[in-house]
Amino acid sequence: MTFSAWIAAHYEEKGPVAWLAFFLELIAAVTLFLLMLLTCADVFGRYFLDNAVDGTTELTEMGIAILVFAEMPVITWRGGHVVVDILDKMLGSTLIKVLGLLAAFLMSTSLYFLAGRIYFLAERSARRGEVTEYLQMPVGYIIEYIAVMSWITAGAMITYGVYRLLFLSRD
């Protein structure tokens, strides 16, 4: 199977969006795998080689942020967040779509404004030159990343997420 055939078979998204989803999930998957290796190496090193991996805590903290926010756009546009659906049978599919649009609007707007503030915090942290305690890495970058990914989530939800909701959902 060629690579692009694998992507097409593996992702419900079409065209460039499938590639975007794959790219983001690849980042998340690699980060997760590295997190696992890092923790194992740290514990192994501490107990058997008397030498823990320096700055594990800081790297782990960054790792989770990268992992979670790389995946955030994908699960959001796929409607992967927990929804309470006990009234679904009474509401009817048209109304559910309308409510879905409303939810998409609320989610994108709130993320848009929130990301603005997060970006401000990132800039402030960069201006003050805040660095992590051990590895001396600038804190601002990772906060900036969270802000940018929130914007991407908001943008993808209001465009592709709405498109998927209107034209691609099964029912």
Add this chain to the structure above:
Amino acid sequence: MITALIGFAILLMIIVVVRVPIAFAMGLVGFFGFAFTQGLGFDNFMDFRWTSALSMASKRVVDTAQEYSLSVIPLFILMGNLVTKSGLSHELYRASNAFLGHKKGGLSMATVVACGGFSAICGSSLATSATMAKVAMPPMRKYGYADSLATASIAAGGTLGILIPPSVILVIYGLLTETSIRELFAAGFIPGMIGILMYMAAVRYVVWRDPAAGPCGEKLGWPDRIKALNGVWGVLILFTVVMGGIYMGIFTPTEAAGIGAGGAFMIALSRRTLNWGSLFDILTDTARTSAMLFAVLIGALIFSNFINRAGLPADLLELVTGLDVAPMVVILVILLIYIVLGMVFESLSMLLLTVPIFFPLVQSMGFDLVWFGIVVVVVTEISLITPPVGMNVFVLAAVLRDVKASTIFKGVTPFWCADIVRLVLITLFSSISLFLPELLYR
């Protein structure tokens, strides 16, 4: 108190009627509620200074996404997913079947035990029952077990997933209430074992009432039993290392989760069940679940900021003290609320909505938060098999397409009663859950 209650009512309305995802609903209500406590009104909506509310929410996002102790969530889920994919569930079932299968209702009892064993690796109830359904259902069908008993033992056994450590729900409870995660893990162990025993008793009761529902399987000799045990050493070692390491204080829950995931990875490698594609699937699946949980957690934290700011916990305490009733009565009322909410809400949503409200009250009445966590998780377990919305039952009905949800609900009744008995025991005798944490850490 009125502010907080109105906020809660609005929240319920937008998650149930408007179908906004619960993470965003809690975040939005928390955000606007917070702004309201700072003087937001309809007249000053346009020129309100949003900065402090926005900063509160942003801080929550940034801090939670980089919280070190939260890395247990992706790593424990990864461990569960790796073990699930490597087919260990088959061996677990074969081993418990070798010892129990020849008894009346033995295959169902074996199912319960195998579910318990699987819960020791996997922290999710839905995953446990979905996995065990594929493994345990065919043999029970072969021996002519009634569908109601067979499916009910899987649905009930599956609920143990969130109680027997490692458990994702316990981690989330620990983070919401700032309770020690390793104490919670230690506390969940004995109630989980009691759960297995009581479910087995429930199976005995069903076959005593109707012997045709669970006929005996074939009896195996000791050599065969030892051989069946051979298949489960991987799980046993993994559980011993991970939980033993946490219990003994050799490593923190986070490190244990990393080691567990690494160990599960080695097991999966040694069984040759991994290739690049399936590894990618397992990793992305884990990442998706984790991102979803993080979103919900961030929303819950923003919401609980507002609840505290609006003074609900203090007002509730004042109200309860004014009533002049025994503290245990308050706990019983809380449990009753949980059972009612459990009929309609899915487990995670129920926990996130209620714990921020109840835990300060429970704490200031002098109860132990570790104990309360176990009680809440057991109630949540019950909600997983309580009609009309019992998620475990629905998952089973989706996996086994030819069994109706109503059949499973009918079969699950004795198990549900066993659960209620267990809940009462755990509530009245706090030492059942606190024995291990006290022994190990206090």
